[in-house]
Amino acid sequence: MTNPLAQFAPLLNADLMAAALQQHLPECRAGDWQVTGCEIQHPRYKTYRLAENRERSFLSLVYHLRGRHPAAMTAEQRILYARAYLGQRSQQAYSEAQANGERAIHLAELGMVGWHFPDDPAMPWLAALMDSRQIAELEQRPISAIEIVNYRPEIRCTARYRFAAGETEPARVVYGKTYVDQRGRTVYQNLGLLQQQPSSVADFVMPQALAYAANCRTLWLDGLQGLALAAMDFTREVEAKLPVLVAALAAFHRLTPPPSLPTISLPQHLQEWRKKADKLSVAYPAQQAKLTALLSELGQTRPEFATLGLIHGDFHIDQLLVLADGRLALFDYDELTLGDPLQDLANFAADLYNYPYPVAVIDRLVQQLFTTYSANHNQTDPQRFVWHLRGQLLTRAYRCFIQQKSEAQQRVADFIALALRPWPLAE
Template identity: 35%
Template sequence: MTVMDDPGTVERVALLIDRERMREILQTRLPGLRAPGLVIDDCQIVHTRYRTSAEDARRGKAFLSVCYELAVHGGAGGERHLFHVKAYRDGRSRQKFAEASSAPTVPPPLGAAVTHLPELDLVVWAFPNDPKMLHLPEVIIREKLRRHLPYDRLAARSDADVSIDVVRYKPEVRCITRYGLRTVALYGKTFKHDRARVIAGRIEALAGELAEAEDAFVIAPPLGYSAAARTVWQTELPGTPLPRAIERGGCQDLLARAALGLARFHALRLPDLPRTTLADRLAAAAAEAGELAEAYPWLRARLEEVVARLGEAAPRLPPAPDGLVHGDFLLKQLVVHGDRLGVFDFDNLALGDPIQDLANFIVDLGYHGFEARHVGAMTAAFLPAYRAHAGRDVPEARFLWHVSVQRLRDAYYFHKRRQLAPGFTQEVESMLAGAEDPR
């Protein structure tokens, strides 16, 4: 039994994911937004995270986190404001608010740093305040930011007119921000964890390996890291996102270039990487399938059968040599940069089976609204090109094993973010069917 079996909780979720109703609630109940002349023109949801398992409930976790972007006119600090809302049950928000109030905060551009809405059992954080990233204001508030920018790696120092634009914010996990200086633009990726030094070191090593390879991926030039701000810096790498470029045409050429770049990437050797194995992949998928079975009990037998089949098949798969694994090789990680492709996101680099990246990429092709025949054509262009450039076989059984694992894991990923969206149950069943028959 999960918290979603409680009708009252389901009603609260329906409220929290209703942008118009939440616009009205936030307008009337958040401090600082009740002032005359301040009006929320629009409310967008930029991130959701469900925690609805029995274990989550036992640990008293918020059953839903939502990040809203509010367009406000008549206020200070510009028109765009982010608010991170966590929803609790049984009055737990009171204790959570007390804990949040005792933590360091900064005055936000609008409203209070942390707000308690007891009648809705909610705690609200106004960006850049974040319950897990207490250091986030260091890279968002201009006066603090200057202590951390990598001026020693830039051609010229510019203290004036630094523009700060939040590109992607995942509350309690990471924040990607663009900084415009007078002569250069750079990006900072700020983490909850303290692995910025390790990730920055791997990016430096990767940049060195790719420097002379004209047919390989290009990456944004590294600019080091800030240990205090837990942030990795890179110069901006402009380009057209690959999904958008594919929509404009020439997909076969783009996919062939992606295949070549990935083959070159997999051949690189970086020092001191963690190792990932088939057993690691399967263990993660099995744990996630267990939570899916709890949420969708009528799918339990099918989920358990898929996990069992994958476990039985793993030891019998044709061998494949280890190589560099990107770990999150999706279309969104690629841009068309001139006549080359740029690649991003090196948080999950590992030594392991590179076929994992192929499977992730092919599965991801199905999530961008492309027609099925278009996806088939792109797959047909990508895999043979990769095989040709990699100079080694990609055993079909091993590739399909990874496809099955990825579809199973994607079902869980989307479940944590969209489980009450209209028609989502059918989507889960479709992804499970794809895991059962990955061809």
Template identity: 30%
Template sequence: MAGNEGKPLFMYAKLYAEDVAQHVSRHSLYCRYFPELRIAVSPYPYDLRLSGLRRAAQPEKAQKILAAAFGTKNPYALLHSWAGWTLIGYKPERRCVIRGVYHPDHGQDAALADSQGYFLKFYARHQGEQTVQRHRYLAEEGGFDFIVPRPLAYVEKYCALLLEEAEGVPLEQCLSASKCEAEDALIAAARALVAWHRLPIALPVTASADAEIRSAAVGVDSLLGDPESPARALAEALLERVPSAPTALLHGDFHCRQLILGADGVIRVLDLDELTAGDPANDLAYFCAHAQTMAVLGEIDADRADWAGRFLVESYQSMSGRSIPPRRLDWHLSAALLREAEQPFRRFHAEWPSKTRELFTLAQRAWSGHLR
């Protein structure tokens, strides 16, 4: 679909569990609501809940957002910083991540150097404040074994968080390099995760994954189109046999695309939005599940993906002194693969029906491993 000046226009549609006509009516200029279907359709970036992102669609307001974030009184001094924005990730009505490069036109002092990259994250109201708290806590606790991007500013009016860009080599790239380089990167990742799991849980986090597992199952069943609802059956089987384990602070979305290997050999950990508490095996299993997803989608060699997961788990156990029983890891791997089974559709993969089925089959296989 073409937008202004022939540029592509990204639309998103959302199905609601209940009627939201009253909420949507406030945004009728750019949102079309179908009450009989409970579906709202909007063009990006006119998001129904991300008010800061909506404002950022207008150049004048985008410059004001940056001016507030960088602490300058002259919003036009950041014109070129805004012009180079690149969309990194977008979850409608939840959050949006944009990358920019800092170019001060008038040489004012700021937290970044000229031409340095930054990330601007827009949140639904109140979510951004929680993420700022997480970044500050983990920035203080990290340093030797892991580093999180420094929060530079939070603009409450726009629910916009400004973060420095982590410099280094993405772990995803390291996994495709020589085995020696991949081993070094995975050892650094394991060291970071061990240190992370040893931190005191000094932040308000959720500790139950029940709703997330059930929600993923509903989505996967919809994609599979199987009237017997096998994903829901797997979810209920998982929740009936949750393994007992020690509780630790978890990243919640730990995988190779969230990790940057710095020149100093220390891992930079990105995206603290899914921070939670639970079994340390959860983070390890999600790394393995994401690597398997990349293999299914043809983004990495399948043998390399399997090896990377095993090597990370072995390195983690050796460094932490914790032995994680295979059956416990298989439980978390099955749950993680169930969540990952929606990814081919979310990423607009041309063969998403078969890829969804393949990932769900892997989730069932991991569950069978748990039962053995």
């Protein structure tokens, strides 16, 4: 069969989809709403290695739509979660959604099944969490706004709840993070255990876990106010924050891990990287020789030993907030793991190459990151760090592939080239 990516490509063009959804959405066809703009988030491409299974490939993504009511000309934003299928498979998927009692729509001309937020096929309780009246009754105080921070359909949704000031209470911000499963309970317990340990002003500030509501699988967190580290200038402000960041990360790695955390070993990393490289080789045959060379190098240079300890598991610049007093707040404790602390450092370093700064600038930041961490931690090994960094760059290439953002093929090639190049740290 033809390449599924080629068939899905138009669905990843925001301008094309604004026009297509205006033509095919039921509310637009009825004249009740008009699409004026479109932004695409969280595309996920599900592919299969075997040719006979490739027709089962599908694309899921979120369309953030801007629009208005034609009569009142009232501006409004809406979120549409969609799954796109090959051939006539969307009809089967739509029939299954109807049989499950889901409020889905079928955009047959686009080969899509869609759900209007907050209707989610895996989180039916999400609608209640978006009802300001119910939330106000729960908190016994008026609510001024509910804002969607991050919505990953069928996985989780984070919302910001702004409570208005009362006669005796100041205005307040609370975050609600709801999950498809009961993971929020574990995050709530782990975060509480970490916050019970002695800390200093140099450590990361952790958001206060307020409660976990099992009925709606939601973790409630107290809001923190500050400036996103990723919004700062890399060449000046971020670089100046590296000593504070690294000292806090080293202190985080010395915390006592909560019990029963999963473990990620070096052989497990290598196994996962091999799976990613296999799929990339099928999607981009021109990269196959380079991927083979990268996997060979990762296999030959795999460290024999790493001391396992508490790691964040998803440590990157978007997880950090600079507070008014200059301290750094760290968010998102979903992926806490027992692993090699250098994984966190390499994850942060690899993610920096996603930003539109010259490679030489990022190289300098990565060098400073490792040098400063080495001075704060007594378990550093440049070869082991570079091994993790190369694997994390391969992971970034894989994410570019499954997310299919603009210029995905070139970005995949760039990340593979970065992973393959000589790294002075390893010499």
